[in-house]
Amino acid sequence: MGACSWFRVALFVLAFTNGATAQDMPSELTPVGKAVLQAEIAAKDRSESGKPVDSPLAACTFPGGLCGAVWRDGSVAVPPRYDWVGSFSEKRAAVRSGGLYGFVDDEGREVVTPQYSLVDDYKFGFAQVEVGGKSGLIDRDGKTIFAPTYGFIEAIGPDRFRVSDLRQRGGTIGAEDFSGIRTTYTSNSVSVSAPFEFKTNGVIDLSGQWIEPAAPPSREFDKTSPSVRWVERGGLWGLLQADGSWLVEPKFQRAEALSDGLARVTLSSKVGFIDGTGKFAIEPVFDTAWPFRLGVGRTSAERDGSFGVIDKSGSWIFQTSHQQIYLAIARNEGSSEVPYGWHFKQADHWGLLDLDGRTVLDAAFDQPVQHCEDKRLIAYKNKQWLYFTEGGNPLQPPGSRLIDATCGAAPPYTLQTGDTFQLVDARLQPIAPMQFEAVVRIGRDARNAKVDGKWGRIRSDGSWLVEPRFDYLSTNPDPFVASIDGKRGVMKSDGTWLIEPKFDAVRIRQDDTAFVTTAGATGILRLNDQSWVMQPRPGVMCDIGIALMSQAGGKRVILSPAGEVWVDADAERVGINLDFGLLTFLRNGKWGLVDTAGHVLVEPQYDEPVYFAPRDRGIAWAKRDGKWCPIDRRNHAIPGIACSDANPAPSLAPRFECKIEP
Incomplete structure (x- = not known):
């Protein structure tokens, strides 16, 4: 079978x-x-x-x-x-x-x-x-x-x-x-x-x-003049005039609207361009070509395995041996497009040419090079962001890297050199002489900084807002969690204690409460008067939308905001999308389904999580013995939909972790 x-x-x-x-x-x-x-x-x-x-x-x-x-x-x-x-x-x-x-x-x-x-x-x-x-x-x-x-x-x-x-x-x-x-x-x-x-x-x-009556498919040719349109006949496209006569008889496999005065067309599997009169401005001799963009006057093309850039007559401005090349465009705050060169790919890495084909950055990066409004270039390599001037010169000194200078970020920036960090201005000049062991940005005007193994908080000018004497500081702006001698408390932005250090872990929530852990149990505490919203219970606790997750002894339970048990399937893991109605859960290496009343409807039997996401319209893909097959909410197979070797609708969300502190 x-x-x-x-x-x-x-x-x-x-x-x-x-x-x-x-x-x-x-x-x-x-x-x-x-x-x-x-x-x-x-x-x-x-x-x-x-x-x-x-x-x-x-x-x-x-x-x-x-x-x-x-x-x-x-x-x-x-x-x-x-x-x-x-x-x-x-x-x-x-x-x-x-x-x-x-x-x-x-x-x-x-x-x-x-x-x-x-x-x-x-x-x-x-x-x-x-x-x-x-x-x-x-x-x-x-x-x-x-x-x-x-x-x-x-x-x-x-x-x-x-x-x-x-x-x-x-x-x-x-x-x-x-x-x-x-x-x-x-x-x-x-x-x-x-x-x-x-x-x-x-x-x-x-x-x-x-x-x-049904008319042949048609589309715009010239947005300034609706009297001529592309019309399809017999699978080919031509230009039809308002009087019903053909300006260009149907002959193109593909046809597009005018862009910068020229329209890209495909004839006998070759790409060319016609002008507003329907005549060829560039003969169809290219294997691929990008449309012309307004004001650029050139576009990228490929012919016989050679990539390069052509002008509006079809002549090569330059040719390359690269794998791929296309126009690099930045969008400013007004949403207008600004070309800044040509992305090119060589040996599966990306580089940047200027508009005339000169190399700005060699092909050494994992993705195309970005362009900021302040004209900086940003490139990504080996899981690190690197920053350059518009001409391709490194902004970071040799052996150093900028940490937080992404497009739109305002100085000061953080410069890392070896194991030390320093605040620098837009010209990469030090703002203050102090060097740190670590720096974490907290909004626009503050940062957590570490000196001699202790954390404090600094202003944008490098001066201390809160002196460095803590084992740990959270990234909350105000109030925030601070730790001394392994015990967590809650501190105001002026450096005074709201709650003295006495907990093993603290996570501040959005409603002026906090998860606090002590002696292996977690509860919810009001910050203003230190009264309990929920008494501590064994394990850790975290928010999952409108509910809470409690985790203890390798098991997870879903609780109401007041601490009532909503879903307990004796599960090691359980889904957090409560609106799905059926939640996937893991027990002893297999996955089953439990409803939001806590009733186990499908005992664990599947090899991967099973999600009834609304996008899937009442089916879920369940894996068993190497096959993904569709089931309905009654755990019945769906007739007429074939099983698959791969999941046709995988969840793109990262695995959920329930913990108090990062």
Whole structure:
């Protein structure tokens, strides 16, 4: 039996061996869910200037981890029985169950049973649905209005519908949408792509008759004159005039708008440029070429393996043996673009040429060279930032490096020479004679500094704000944590104690409280009167959004802000995204799922964390025996979505660590 088949059989069996199912749970938000709802409403109120929430809000924080929707007061509008609930539009919301989509209304009635592979939101009383790779439209009651025979169809009015032969699927694997914008994740990055082709659109009425017959794809040629446009015919692009005659017959595989007077085109897989009359200014002889930019008068190009820069006649200004070359552009505060040379790549390292091709910085850096508004150049090499003048001369003296002179940073800067640090001005001249063993910037006007093994705090002129007599200083501006003889206290910015040193660890929070640890137990203390918000409990504690994480004896528990146990799965690790509704947790080397009421719904059985992120529309990718396979919130396999050797939707967040001090 294959790995994917075995995976699906195992899930089927597990669905009947996990005890209580999600359907058996009460349909009321958990305490976690109520807190998540209030935080969501507060965020919406801030972002929408107090505009009331007049539609139910999707929620998955019910006992059992299924999704429904609730009103602002927490009362249930849609009972929790789905893997995913979308946003409401025209009193309808898309829902997903077992990989298929339907619709509910704002009173919880299922107006369209989940049956479609993809749906869109309602617009003007109609929703786009997909069947067998084709799109149709249904009305508010789920009745088919247009059979699924189109590549794309959407309502643009009560009796007007835009249609296209081109399929417009976007989104991610297993969580597609009709945007046409595809998102792809890897283990450390995310990329977004849109199709190069433009939709062939027409407009029909409710009877299917053409109101505006489909026209060939077209796009802008000259933004100053709409009378001539690029138009596609038979897969090739030409220039069509307003009277319907061709200025240039369709012959180009690719064609772009005029930029600095020339438009880049591709003919027989070679790149050239035409002018505003449609005539070649540069013959199509290049393998690649970048568009011309306004005011530069030159661009980078490649021909027969040789990279260089050409002028607007197509003549080489200079040629190189580099792997890659393209225009280096800086953006100033007014968002205008300022070219400052050419990035080039050689032996997989980056360097910089000036606009005439002279070397400013050799290819020795791990990424392209940046340009600051003050004309400094910044380059990255071996995990260190290096700084240069506009002409390429090092700003840091030999054997030294600047620590905090990034673009936009104001002096003084910190200069490191060997094991010592010093404050310097914009000309790299010492501000004060004092040298330090370490310096950490605290906002604009202060820094923590270490001398003779002790930390203090200095002003921008290098004078002491707080004398160096501490084992440790936190990076909080005011108040901050200070340690003497291994004990932490809380100090004001003027150097006087707010709380005398008596704790083993302290972390200041945003609400004038602090986590404090003593004798292996952590509690929450009010800074103003030193009273306990939460009495110490064994282990450490940290914030996770609207809740707290407590960690002791190798186990993690999620607590309410008042210290009540919200989720305890006897777990070594547990997910912190409470709004997901189902949290991944680790026990004895395997991962399972627990809801926000603390019920273990899927016993540990997977090899990697399992995340029901909202972006994935009610599916999660679970790894078992080397395969990543999609599951729903009931731990069932999703039909029609193939397993994968790699995770199609990895989490890009770093591993969460719960600790009091860095």
